[in-house]
Amino acid sequence: MTRHPPERHVSPGLRMDRPALGDFLRRRRETLTPADVGLAAGRRRRTPGLRREEVAQLSAMSANYYERLEQARGPQPSVSVLSALARALRLTGDETGHLYTLAGHAPPRRPFPRSSAADPSLLTALQSLGPTTIGLITDDLGAVLAQNPLSALIHGSFAGRPGLDRNIVWRWFTDQAWRDSVAPPEEQEQTSQAYAADLRLAVGTRAADQASAQFIGRLRAASASFTELWERHEVGLLRPGPKIVLHARTRLELRCAVLPGQEPGQRLVLFRADPGGRTDRALAAIRPAGRPAPQWRSWG
Structure with a gap:
């Protein structure tokens, strides 16, 4: 013994x-x-x-x-x-x-159960957004659980797709053509660093559960740039701030906000323009006149 x-x-x-x-x-x-x-x-x-x-x-x-x-x-x-x-x-x-x-020790960290359905409180907020605000709900690994019509037009359709096709972080690191279409070169390095640091924090919070370990393994195998950033071991939540987003080569000057939900790891990511400004007018004009607005959708 x-x-x-x-x-x-x-x-x-x-x-x-x-x-x-x-x-x-x-x-x-x-x-x-x-x-x-x-x-x-x-x-x-x-x-x-x-x-x-x-x-x-x-x-x-x-x-x-x-x-x-x-x-x-x-x-x-x-x-x-x-x-x-x-x-x-x-x-x-x-x-x-x-x-x-x-016994006088801090309890061990336990992974919270994750829901594949979008947080109801975040869905309510998403549905209430104005016509020129981009909004999407993601989990802490980057899976898009719901998005409004403007997000689908700007970023492409993610919510409701199977497996990694619904993950915006996966696409960021594995689809250079798409990344170039939504972000100017000067924005890409900072965004990549932010995504990697945010994932580091998520994996730690999840106590390296099977889902996060598998996702990081696949991302490292698919992207050398992600692997280099991952090995820096930088940690940090996604933070609000100014953001340049591209749409059909138009530069959209936006302010980003990240709102946490009640479901563990879920957050509502918002992109808004200054009211009445050039970007606000550009967002209002993205949907061609006479074209019906896409139906707002949410997938569990």
């Missing part, structure tokens, strides 16, 4: 609660049966749930060390010990976070 030495470091602002930790471990142990964890029940089983020795065995620690934790006599367990205990006791995410807190 592996013996774990006492750990002297306590996370800032947190204190180990030995009695509560011991009580929590005991009660969780008593809710499990040997069958729950793949052990034979055996005979002469008087204690409810698992025995202490069985939890120790499943956690790869000495029975004495585990017994001392339950009896509120043990040292502060390390993060690796807590992780092993959480697996052995089949703890849920909430229970694991509670275990860490009782």
